[in-house]
Amino acid sequence: MEKGVPRVGVVVFLLNGKAVLLGRRRSSISDSTFALPGGHLEFGESFEECAARELKEETGLDIDKVEYLTVTNTLFLEEPKPSHYVTIFMRAFLADPNQAPQNLEPQKCDGWDWYDWDNLPKPLFRPLEKMVQEGYNPFPIG
Template sequence: MAEPVPRVGVGVLICKGSRVLIGRRRSSIGDGTYALPGGHLDFGETWEECAAREVMEETGLSIVNVKFAHVVNTVMRDEKRPSHYITIFMRGELSDPNALPENLEPEKCDGWEWVEWPNVPLPVFRPLQSLVESGYKLS
């Protein structure tokens, strides 16, 4: 079997005041951990396009003012499927501040909730844990 190769993931901080949207993962990587909406960067896609697409696919929410926030390098050798991700964190705002998230991929997420940043419930997905540990601030 070939050695796994690094992949590019995009995580999205959807900000509502001092809160961010998180969900509990259902995946072979980070199963049962809390993470931001996001996914893999597609060929030819900008980081902003990926962030907006993934948020729409997973939550039904439309975001605007999407900007780079942070990047982390995470090697997860202890997962069921060992992996190495470069995770680009983007930050965006709801185009409609009153919009509510829907769980459009229940096979990949148990549901969405707003939490005070940086108080993400445990266990935290490793790339998101690295972002929290970096001291990233929303303001």
């Protein structure tokens, strides 16, 4: 990656009851932190398309009702490879509630699991941790 060029990531709050899907990262950025599934936005792709594609590539899961939630702007200056990410946060639900996540990219993730929103694992990936600390709630109201 060229120094000084921001990247765009799209991540998915995949919700199941009061739980969210998280995986432990294996990455040059924030290795061993728990993060939402997602990845880089590709040229010409909508946020919804990217969310569905990345989730399918990483977990094998199909999703429904994909919608935009919020965006963060994060600098990772202390990392071995400093970077700047604009992260688009989406929300989605399982198309088939009986489908279980698979770890289809073991070189990038140690595995996926459901975590209760009120009892998230630590350490969280910094953009997600910041949202949690600010009281953000990805669950629909009502």
